[in-house]
Amino acid sequence: MAGERITAVIVDDHTAIAAGVRYWCERAIPPIDVIDAQAQMANVWTGPGGRADVVVFDLELVPKNPAFGELRRLVDNGRRVVVYSQHADTATVLKCINLGALAYLAKTEGPEHLVPAIHAAADGRAYTPPSLGGVLAADDDPSRPRLSLRESEVLRAWFASSSKDLVAAKLNISVKTVDTHIERVRVKYANVGRAARTKSELVARALHDGLITLVELDEMMDPDS
Structure with a gap:
């Protein structure tokens, strides 16, 4: 991605969130172009959204029903996903990471973490914000080796x-x-x-x-x- 303009498509059912993320990303260094999918997954797969480097994904596309299936489909198709959600429970966070999300951020975590997470995801790298770090540190998932x-x-x-x-x-x-x-x-x-x-x-x-x-x-x- 060196020298290229990063693009991210955000799929969130709150227009204020999408507008805020665009504001942060436009002022980032390097800047990030944000495409608003307007809570429609079709816009993540077609047009400019389908070509975006990173998908910023809200789990609550359907009320009270985290969209794990959509996340799995994105990852299985090679999309680089940053989950940005109001969910903060351990089970949800770990499931998203295990499904292949490159980062999981709570919506209380602002541009100081979301912007670096998008930059990292554009390069195919994971990013660990404080909320995710705490969950991983306490994780007893057997898929994570226990180091001395x-x-x-x-x-x-x-x-x-x-x-x-x-x-x-x-x-x-x-x-x-x-x-x-x-x-x-x-x-x-x-x-x-x-x-x-x-x-x-x-x-x-x-x-x-x-x-x-x-x-x-x-x-x-x-x-x-």
Whole structure:
């Protein structure tokens, strides 16, 4: 997406929400063009909405009936979805993430999180706002591997380092021990059916599971921080 104008289509039955999201996105850096689907899923699949990079999706298209089926259809067809909903219960949040949404934001979370979530989704990356991070941290879903504190520490240090030698020096352990911890993490992910064979895949898993946020990762990689 580098150098290209990002487009997002919003499907929400509240016109004020759509207008607010457009206002935030127009002033974002880089700016985002927003298409209002006017709560009609047909407008997400055809015309400008069908070509949008990201779908900002409200679950309550039908009152009291979260539209999980529509979310599944979007994801199954390769659409990049950010759920933006008033629902905040753990079961709903986790179901959306497990269905393939790249981010889940409560409508109490404003442009400081929605805009970065849309930017991340346009690049095919997950985004973890505070509400989602809290749900994931408390999640007892067996599809999420349980890492020890030391495994998490080694993983985070590795994300921030250019080599395992630097990780070993920072944590005062051997390179072999670093390798052992990282391999254990890979095995745990493989055991729940979510293989992570490369460093970039592990970063993606960690971001998705709330083990680290995008802001933290950026700070780790910033030499001036």
